[in-house]
Every structure is written in structure tokens, then in C-alpha cells.
Amino acid sequence: MSTQYEKAIQFFHQNKAKYTDTLKDYLRIPSISADSAYKKDLHRAAEWLVDYLKSLGIEKAQIYETQLHPIVYGEFLKAGKEKPTVLIYGHYDVQPPDPVELWQSDPFGPVEKDGLLYARGTSDMKGQLMASFAAIDSIMHTNEFPVNLKFIIEGEEEIGSPSIVNFLENHKDLFRSDFALNLDAGMIAEDIPTIVFGLRGLAYFEIHVKGPEHDLHSGLFGGVVYNPAQALCEILAGMKDKDGKILLPSFYDDVEPLTQGERSELAHLPMNDQYYLDQTGVPDLWGEIGYTAAERVGGRPSLEINGINSGYTGEGPKTVIPSVAMAKISSRLVPHQTPENIHQQLLQYMKIHAPKNISWEVKPLTSDFPCVIGRDFYATQCFSNALEKVFGKKPVYKREGGSIPIVNYMKNILGIESVLSGFGLPDDRIHSPNERINLDLWDKGVQSVIHFFYNLSELSQ
């Protein structure tokens, strides 16, 4: 067997420039799902994927339209019924590049520098998906493909996947497979291959506050009305105490406490406070008292302001009392919190704490349940062995602070588990300016996926 994967890896290395060039083409499409101005680019990205899948030998590849952005489907079943079918999940949409002025190069003009490739989507997750494609293509060119493949690549991951639940419900047969491979989870560090076995949920809201009917002159009316920006600041400031405890009513009631075992495991991750200081560049960490940073990210819920806006924020002074103020806030959830409960808690909080002199509205934007996946799943073991082979060490298992909604959908709708890994790093600046991917890790990623397919195939011989 060793000859087979060695051949594929050799082919990959001989053709690496071609694969990175293809990745760059893919990165040039500004597939920003949060902004409706880019709707056509989303479609373009989906079409690009169909063409590319076909060029890989995935004969059945096509677009399925949804109410928003299309879903790309692909199918390769030539390995035979005795071989497992892997459903490769990906998303072709990316986050907005804002603030654009902080980018050192065009967010959609990929640039290689010192072994890093810069562009929006390199790490999250156009580069991750391209690692699978390069692995598949390299095997296809050197051997019979050892397992069956299906693909589901969506264009709405960054906006909470509004179309995918309905789509999966309506296409259960189409996606029948043994498990999903999802490389949208990252690594802890360059030398630490990582498998994710838990994810936080998400409950994302906009809070709108309104004071006077229109903006007022701050001289003629200063001191007379409740300023909605002031009200919003008070509302948001009151959501945490000085020790970082979240003060929404009953917020912690459903939270499953961390066990002694989990805390000990988290303590052995190479993610101590210094790690978080390095990643964030802050002088001191801050958060819920009584927990390490790794515990707060992996096993405790959070509440963060994602954006706030009111009044005049351009150049120079403008002496205005704003009429309205808006904030985006989101909570990361752990078992057994639910997005709906958080919504109710937030409404309750607003009823108690919002000043009576202003009107307000809470708009839920997106949500996702938290989840925990079994670590001894056979496909996870195959991926673990592949990582060990390439990196020369066993991967670390971790609970992730982020949310990957599709994992719950795969489980609840299709009845399949997900293998969660990836080759992105915490300092890849996903969702931030100057997003990048480490090309050496990407190379290891391609090799790992090649090993993974052969490991799976061996298991079923």
C-alpha cells in the first residue's frame, strides 16, 4: 500500500505550483455572502467549483439553486459498495474584508510572502477545501481512487447557513454517506495537529435603540433627552460585571459545568495564557473569573459586542444628539444552552434594564446549537493516524470556541458524524484584515488527506 500514497504525494509535490495557482484563481472571486452586492460573485464561485470538480474526475457535479446562494454537489462512487463514502463539506463564501484600509494587499488579490499566502478566504476556508482537491487530484492521477466521495459546498456558512437545513431535509438520499469530512476547524499551532471534538453554539442579535424622532442639535437640546447612544452604552455595559460574569438573567442556569477530567485535559493543551497573550497582543487577558483562558474558550459561554454604531463618526466634530443607536452582539453557547433561551434572556434583560425614555428592538440574526462529538469514531481515528504519519506526532483533541452549524445538521438531518480538523492557525486572521495561510502547513494538509483516504480504504479491505 505504501507505494500508492507515496506516488500520490510525489505527484502532488511535482505539481504543487499548479495547485497553488488554482487556489489563487479561486481566491480572486469575492464571494462575500453577508453583502448582497456580491450575489453574482457567489454564483461565479459555485460555477468555478463545478468546473473544477469535473476536471478532477468527479463526473456528477452540479449546482443546486437555493433561495439565496447556490449549493455545489458532487459525486464519485467508482470505488465500489464495500468502500466507505466520504461526504466532503466545504463553504465557498467568505467574510467581508472590512476594515479594508487595514489590508496590506488586495483582499481578493492573493499575494505570497515568506511562505504565507495572503487573501480573504485563504484559511477560512478556500485553502482548506483546495487541500482536499489537490489530494484527490494527485491520487486520481496515480491510482484507482480508494474510497467513494460526495461533496456539499455551500455559500452561506458565514451568514449562518439559512438555506442548508431545508436543502438537506429535501435531499437526504442524495447525501447518503458514511460520515462527513470538515476541514473548517483549525490547528492549535504549527507543530500541533488537532482534531476538534466539541463546538460552541451561537446566538447572534442586533439591538436597535431609538430616542428623539430625528438627530438633534446638541447645543439646543443637550441635557434634555435620553441620548440613545448613552442608553445603548448603559445597556451593553450592564451585561457583564467587573469580573467578566455575564448578567443576562439565568444565563448560566443551563450551562453544563466542566468536569475535573475536562479541566485537566484543557490544562494539558499547549494553549496557556501566554499563548493567548501572543495571539491577541493584549497586555493582560480578561474574562470570567475562576477559569483559565483555554477553559473559557473551550467550555464556557461568552457574550461579545461585535459592532456598535450611532451618530456621527466621520472626520471632525459634529454637534449632534443621535436619533438611533445599534449594536451587534453574540453569545457563544456550551451544552446545554439553546439560542432560543438566550434570546428570551436578552428580551428579559432589556425589559428590566432599558431606560423607559427610549424605544428598543432585539433582532435575532443567526443561531446554532453547541455540540460534542465522540472521539473514538473510526473515521476520526483514520484522520488521527494520517496526521500522526505526516506530522510525526499524535494530534491533540480539543473543544473549539467557535461554531460550525453544519455539524449539527449532518448529525440531526443526515444521521452522520463529522471528522473535524484543518490546517489553519489561530493567527491566520480569519474574519480580520490580512487573512493568510501557511503554505508549508497546507502542503502537510494535502499529504494528510491523501493518507486519510488510504487509511479508510485499508480499514474496509
Place this chain on the structure above:
Amino acid sequence: MSTQYEKAIQFFHQNKAKYTDTLKDYLRIPSISADSAYKKDLHRAAEWLVDYLKSLGIEKAQIYETQLHPIVYGEFLKAGKEKPTVLIYGHYDVQPPDPVELWQSDPFGPVEKDGLLYARGTSDMKGQLMASFAAIDSIMHTNEFPVNLKFIIEGEEEIGSPSIVNFLENHKDLFRSDFALNLDAGMIAEDIPTIVFGLRGLAYFEIHVKGPEHDLHSGLFGGVVYNPAQALCEILAGMKDKDGKILLPSFYDDVEPLTQGERSELAHLPMNDQYYLDQTGVPDLWGEIGYTAAERVGGRPSLEINGINSGYTGEGPKTVIPSVAMAKISSRLVPHQTPENIHQQLLQYMKIHAPKNISWEVKPLTSDFPCVIGRDFYATQCFSNALEKVFGKKPVYKREGGSIPIVNYMKNILGIESVLSGFGLPDDRIHSPNERINLDLWDKGVQSVIHFFYNLSELSQ
């Protein structure tokens, strides 16, 4: 004498359409001083004024360049030395039209509707200045002009007049005159001619807060660092107590208390709480306890958030922890507060209350001292009589909540008092979308200025 002003008023009414058309031309120039993108338009407005002054018969009219936007000077001294010289002050710059999407017509495309003229600058103060011009032109066409005139029209009023102090210091002789006429103060209501005898000062700041080095993914880092938006909300929320009292250290120490006489006078203004409810459209007023709304605006200091911005505020959800947050705040001052003391109090407050885990900076933007003007000044009396003639009732004297920095400069640098009045209304939406002016009041304004010039002339016969 009566024939003279009657002739002028008759000429004005015969040519009114011409004057409003000219005003509309002037309003079409987007002379937004706060935004450097409009620098050329500011220059265009100044050139327009020089041409128009010349067409009025103000032979000496010219531009003086400054480091920022030009100052327009004009001079007419043919009335002779025994007649007073009136320095007509104005500004040709306007506030930014933001939020532009709330305008029902083009901010720089004037539209007449139901006796109102809509455009940015109609009320503040292109329309006010045009009232003087129409008065002057109407007299010029019908009689010898009865007094001497000088003009100073700046382009930086809305950004705190950074050039004018130096300019006045360097041109004291040029501006030698008996007093200034400043129509940048408004009326209380349509049927209440108003003279302003006191102004609040201004201390305007930007507060910048920085947390992590770059925006972070709220899943991977939520709960680990002090969110700068959260920090800024806490800082701003802490600046007032629940009764509207301002909590900057020693903030009220220098405040001259309102006398019983002043409170009684303010109580007789037609500006009760219902007036403020009508003007602002809020369900309830709010502010420093123990004072009426009129007292809070006229005689008490204020502190308002003028703008706040952090993180992602576009369409849809973005799961980001922002790196920076910014607020614009400003305090309106009463005698004997000083902008510098407020700055020191703010720095002191930040040192005590800003979270240790974030870095911050306070940038002072503009400032102005509070002032009170003598009510028995002869020119003020002449203006008062003119208003009484046109409106059929004595004007109300009021202390204004806004700031007019030039009034202090006139007094301290040129040694002259200002007559402060105007024909704008509180619901003209100055600094807000859909700014407008009442054309009937504007007509009365022109008539009042005609009477004023003749009243002055009579006094010196």
C-alpha cells in the same frame, strides 16, 4: 423716515423671487467644512460670496486665504464717519448631510414645499445671511445706504473656526467697527422674535480605545480579552448617574448657579416641557434632576455622546471581536467652566475608570468658552425695536444652549459686542436630515434687518 424703509420693503417684496432663487444657487454648493473631500466647494462658496457682495454694491469684497478654508471680507463705508459701522458676521460652511438616506430630497438640491425651503444650510446659516443681503440690496436700490458695513464670512464655523482667531489677531484694523451683527442665533417659535444674550461653551473630544492588536474571531477568542467596544460602553455609561448628573470629577465645581431671577425669567419663556416634547418627539424628557428642561438648556452644562463606532456595523452578522472603538463626546459649558478644565476632568476620569486591559487616548477637537452679553447695548435695542415693528411684539431675551465661538473672539480680539438674533426655528432640523427654513419668517427677517439699519441711522443723526 418712514418712506425710506417702506420703499425698501416694497422693493424687496417685488423682487422676492429673485432673492430666493439666488439663495437656492448658494445652497447648491456643498460647502461641508468637516470633510476634506469638499475643499474645492468651500472655495467655490467663498468666490460666489465675493461676486455677490460686489453685485450688491459692496465695492471692496475679496477672499483672504487661511491654512484651511478662505475668509470672505467686504467693506462699504460711504455712509460717512458719523454713522456706525456694522460688522456683519456669517459662515458659508455647513454640517455634513449624514445620515444622507434620511433626506427626502437632495441635501444640496433646494426644494420648496408648503412655505418651507429644504436643503442643508437653509437655516444654519446660508438663509440667514441671505436675509441680510436681500435687505441690503433692497435699500441700495431705493435709497442712500444709511450705515457703514463690513463683512466677515468664514468657512470653518461648523468645525470650531480653527483659522479665525489668528486671522482676527492679524487684521484688527481691517475689522474696526462698532459692533457685530450675527444672525446665527434662532427664534424660540414662529411668533416669538428672539434675542440671545447668553451662550453655552463647548468642549468636544474623541475617545479612542484599543484592545487586541487586530480584530479577533469571536468564537476562537470570545471570553478571553477585554472587548474595546465593551470597555468604551462602560466608560461612557459611567459618565452619568441614573438621574442625569454628570460624573466627571469636579464637573460642577465651577458652575455658576442659576439665580432665582434667572430661573423665574426662564420659567416665563414659552418653552415648557411640552415644547421640548414636541420638538424632539420623545415620550419623556430626561436630564439633570431638579431643573426644568429650559433651565438645563439655558443655564446648566451638558455632556452628550455625538457618535460611537466599533467593529462590524454593515449588513448581516460578522463574528468579530473589534480591535478598536471610538466615541465622540462633547460638553456644553456655562459660566465659569472652561474647556481646558473639562479636558483635565475627562483625563482624570479615564485614569480612574478606563479598564487596565485596554489602552486609550483622548483627543480634544474643538472648544469654546461660555459667555453672557449685556442686554441694554444700544445696537441690541435697535434690533429689538426692528423686531417689534415687524412682528408686532417685543422680542424675548434668552440664554442659548448652543455655542457661537465667534462672539467671544469679537469681544476679546476686536473689542466689540455682538447683536445675536436670527429667523431660524428649533424644528428647522439644523445639523439633521431635512434641514429647512420657514420662508414667511425669512421674509420677516429681511424686513427686520431693513428696519434695523434705519433704526441705527436715526440714533446717530
